[in-house]
Amino acid sequence: MDYSNTQTICPFCGCGCALNLEVVDGEIVGVLPANDHPVGRGSLCIKGWNAHSFVQHEDRLKTPLIREDGDLREASWEEALELVADKLGSIKSEHGPDAVGVLASAKCTNEENYLLQKFSRAVIGTNNVDHCARL
Amino acid sequence: MIQEIRDLVSEKLKKLDGVVALRKTDQGTAPTLFQEGDDVSQLVLEPRYPVAKTVSKLQKRFKDAKFGVVARGCDTRALVEMVKRHQIDPDRLYIVGMACSEEQAETCYCAEPAPDLDPWPEADLVGDPVPGAPPNPMVAEYENLSREERWDFWNQQFTKCIKCYGCRDICPVCFCDACSLEDPLWVEPGLLVPDFPMYHLIKAMHMTTRCVACRQCETACPAGIPLTVLYDLIRKDVGNLIGYIPGADADSGPPLSLTLADAPIDSELAK
Numbered sequence: 001m002d003y004s005n006t007q008t009i010c011p012f013c014g015c016g017c018a019l020n021l022e023v024v025d026g027e028i029v030g031v032l033p034a035n036d037h038p039v040g041r042g043s044l045c046i047k048g049w050n051a052h053s054f055v056q057h058e059d060r061l062k063t064p065l066i067r068e069d070g071d072l073r074e075a076s077w078e079e080a081l082e083l084v085a086d087k088l089g090s091i092k093s094e095h096g097p098d099a100v101g102v103l104a105s106a107k108c109t110n111e112e113n114y115l116l117q118k119f120s121r122a123v124i125g126t127n128n129v130d131h132c133a134r135l
Numbered sequence: 136m137i138q139e140i141r142d143l144v145s146e147k148l149k150k151l152d153g154v155v156a157l158r159k160t161d162q163g164t165a166p167t168l169f170q171e172g173d174d175v176s177q178l179v180l181e182p183r184y185p186v187a188k189t190v191s192k193l194q195k196r197f198k199d200a201k202f203g204v205v206a207r208g209c210d211t212r213a214l215v216e217m218v219k220r221h222q223i224d225p226d227r228l229y230i231v232g233m234a235c236s237e238e239q240a241e242t243c244y245c246a247e248p249a250p251d252l253d254p255w256p257e258a259d260l261v262g263d264p265v266p267g268a269p270p271n272p273m274v275a276e277y278e279n280l281s282r283e284e285r286w287d288f289w290n291q292q293f294t295k296c297i298k299c300y301g302c303r304d305i306c307p308v309c310f311c312d313a314c315s316l317e318d319p320l321w322v323e324p325g326l327l328v329p330d331f332p333m334y335h336l337i338k339a340m341h342m343t344t345r346c347v348a349c350r351q352c353e354t355a356c357p358a359g360i361p362l363t364v365l366y367d368l369i370r371k372d373v374g375n376l377i378g379y380i381p382g383a384d385a386d387s388g389p390p391l392s393l394t395l396a397d398a399p400i401d402s403e404l405a406k
Contacts, residue, residue: 029261033305
């Protein structure tokens, strides 16, 4: 028998509101706002209030999936990343680097977004970098 | 006061399955279920959370367990309303009633800052009860407005709504699995700003005879809508019309779930 709250940051937008995940016997059952946190100050939007619902959802993907002959099959991260790298490489050599666009995230850290734009510009060679807040 | 509550909780934990109270760690403060052997020095009394809802959730999940809860005046009122609606079993609940300070009462415009423990089979009061604080001055200002001005006031306020459902989710006496506010018959899905006045008046209507004036909806509202100005006036009307004060009296059932045969409406006021 166990009930506790774990404070974390909302996984959705870039505001960074804190929220509490209500956990009963290891199962996430709900969300409470973080009333003593300086960002949200006890408020959440509808996404934050429902941030618990996907975590243990049965439809959640647990491994990468690769589509072959129209069907998805489970794959390892190594295989999936290699496939992505191969495809990006072949698109670049066939159609040029500007055939590739990169979408970053408002939810990533500055450092992660810096790396992503660096990857786009220096490795792929395109300035086509945008972010989820404009999607 | 806090040490007294911690000592009492430690003592009671020897017999109870757990006590719902706020725990402060380096992660922040939130409700938790303290159990025997837990570090009660982490137990704190601020900020407020809807603990009545937590108690209900835990009682439904652990059907044989007996819990305790550290509760303020507003929490005990919410617990009373939840008992009436069969969401909490009072015989499986021990209450540490915490008398709020004058400052806390003023912050909440709370008329009843001390918990009423008479209805509860097992309860202890900690702290010295203080008198009720003056009501929110916005209520009196609002009452001076004409009907048209009132309409404009709420139209302006509710235009700020971002439809987060936070006022419902934080409410210690909202518990339905199926909510009218998510029923496409009443509330059009995907529409932002939600329909005025339908969306908010459904909520207000459902708060009638239920709102215990804890004001947690207002503090949780990201848009700063003064919801309790509306709910205070509804409480006042319900009090005047049928003499019902939510959370005050464990013996009288929720009026909207009963016949009004024994509670005739004051015909003068109902006009």
